[in-house]
Amino acid sequence: SVKNDMLIYAEKNGLFDLLTERKVFDVKSNLITYRDSIGITDEFEILINNKLLIGNNDEVTDIFFVKFSSTDKDLSNFDKENHNAKKLCTKEKESSSLAIATNSGRLRIFRDNTYNMFYDHTDSIICLGADDDLLFSYSRDETLCIYYKMTLVLKITELNLLSFVLFKRNLYAIGGNKLYWFKIDEEISHTFMQVSFSKIDDTFIKMHKVVEVTHEISHLSVNDNIIAISHGKEMCIFNHQLKLIKDTKINKKVNVIALNNKYLFSCNKTFRMHDIKTLDVIKSQEFNAPIVSICLYKENILLGDANGWIYCLMDDKVLFKRQIHKDRIWCIKYDKSNDIIITGSADGVINYLINDTEEHEERLAAEETKSKQIKLDVKVLKENKNYKLLIEKMLQNNLPGIEKELLNYFYLNNKSLDDSILSQINDNLIHNKMNLKYLELINYLNSKINYKIKDNLVKGMDDLFKELTKNKNKR
Structure with a gap:
């Protein structure tokens, strides 16, 4: 690969300057491909010569599946033959995109066998979300970036948030002891704007309502009917207009919560299933390490703990457990259209889990016949x-x-x-x-x-x- 009149060649564990034979970068794992200044290793480590290392040294803090419209032009950072050496997912559709947030502030997007990276944040990205062709990312640098079809169109600064959820052109966010409700205009500007939070109403995102609670809010979850938050040793249920429906006190601070149409699930070191109307605990299950991520998967609940273990539960019964990471599993996401689960961890690794239940049942049926x-x-x-x-x-x-x-x-x-x-x-x-x-x-x-x-x-x-x-x- 030629960069700044310097010819770079790759060996098994490093990148070298051909003229001086000097190692310009040390690779921790084996290189699979290297072309046009971009390399991929067998540990899903990605190298860019002029930007040095990205990949395994970063913690994966959040991941999100994005569906961009088919009119988008393709990216061209490297071609398909590079990516075929190690496919990200065997069931990935051509229209699927995967956005990856890291603690370095780099936002990566893998799409249709191509790769792109954005440097619009200066600190850890802690939350991702999408609505149609809009991709949202929020960072500890107190900025919210909104991308339209892979192009940054809005950057909001001086915004103190912890996380957010997008739901039908509404953005619900938490920060400190406040629960925010923003509305997204149907028509958006494609011209880049950068504004402070105090000027947000001048953009296509409008502040609609703010609710304050007594303690700092630790987590937020939204379903078709209600919004749930946990703050301190309390949990609250609101409707989508942020009107309080129910609250309850609990013994310990909750790390993560999730909702379906029947139950609210809360986790710290204990997994609890609550009645969604009364918030009474119906069932509970103790774990060895704190639960730091949760995902609803069909009729099951997936939990990720601080030691890299993933658990699959049906009600309060553990169906299976497995250590798939070496560190905290910060995020578990389910892509219904492709029927795959993806996990991201503090160890910098991304895992794809594919449900082979149908294939397994077919094999059992064939064996029985x-x-x-x-x-x-x-x-x-x-x-x-x-x-x-x-x-x-x-x-x-x-x-x-x-x-x-x-x-x-x-x-x-x-x-x-x-x-x-x-x-x-x-x-x-x-x-x-x-x-x-x-x-x-x-x-x-x-x-x-x-x-x-x-x-x-x-x-x-x-x-x-x-x-x-x-x-x-x-x-």
Whole structure:
């Protein structure tokens, strides 16, 4: 890659100046591709020569799936052949975009096998959201940036927030002990503006209402009917016009909350399920580490803790748990259109989780159909007393009870096996690592076929060998 008349080449763990052979950047993981000053490593680390390192050194603080209209022009930071070396998601649709917030203030957007990055914040980005073609990002530098189709159109400064949620052209936000309600105009300006919070009404985002509570608000959640917040050791329910409906006191400060149409879920080190009307606790579950992120996934609840563990719950029952990160899971998001879950962590890693329930059920159904067919084949062969084919079928499918069918074969035919069949059975038994006593039994019965075998000897190999050994010694 050529940059400022300097030819850069990549080796396994570094970028070098070809002329001086000086290492210009040390790579912590193995490079997958490097072209046009951009490199991707096998640890999802992204390198840009003129901007140095971005990627794994950053904490992933938030993630959001964005759907831009199809009229957008494509990005061109690097072409598809680079990205094909390591696809971000096997089920990603061409119109899908993934926005990634980091603690460095860099905003990354992956879209249609391309990549772009924005440097409009100077401190950690702590929250992302989207409404149609608008993408919102808020940072600890107290600025809210709004992008229209990948272009910054509005920057609001001197705005003290913790997080926000976009809902049907409304923006609900929390900051300190205040709950804000902003309305977004249907018609927006595509010309860039930068204003302070005091001048926000001069933009396409208008302040509509503010509600103050007694303590600093720690989390916010919105559903189709209500808004829920947690502040101090209290939780409150509002309607969308910010009229208080219900509040309740709790034992400890809540880290995160979430809503569906029936329940409110609150988490610290304890997961609680509340009745959405009364806020009474219905069920609860204790965890070893504080829960720092929550996501509703179909009928389940996904939780991320401070040690990198993800939990899937149905009501208060843990369906599965797994450590997928080495540090706090700051965000869990579900993209319904692609049916994928994505997690971001303080370890700088992004994980994609794909639900393979349908494929798993299809595999189980196919296995069950095959099992039924084998059982039917075995039944027919037994009824027809075709023990030769029966034994082969049982060997092929590693079915139990083969010793009984071998005895039936000898008993029915009352003659020795021919050498070819005997050799085939012996080879199959050895190949399948079956009990070598079977080989001994076959060879013994083959040479002593006229010996009358009692019916009760068919029940098991141990009894059979005892009886055979005893009678052989008597002779």
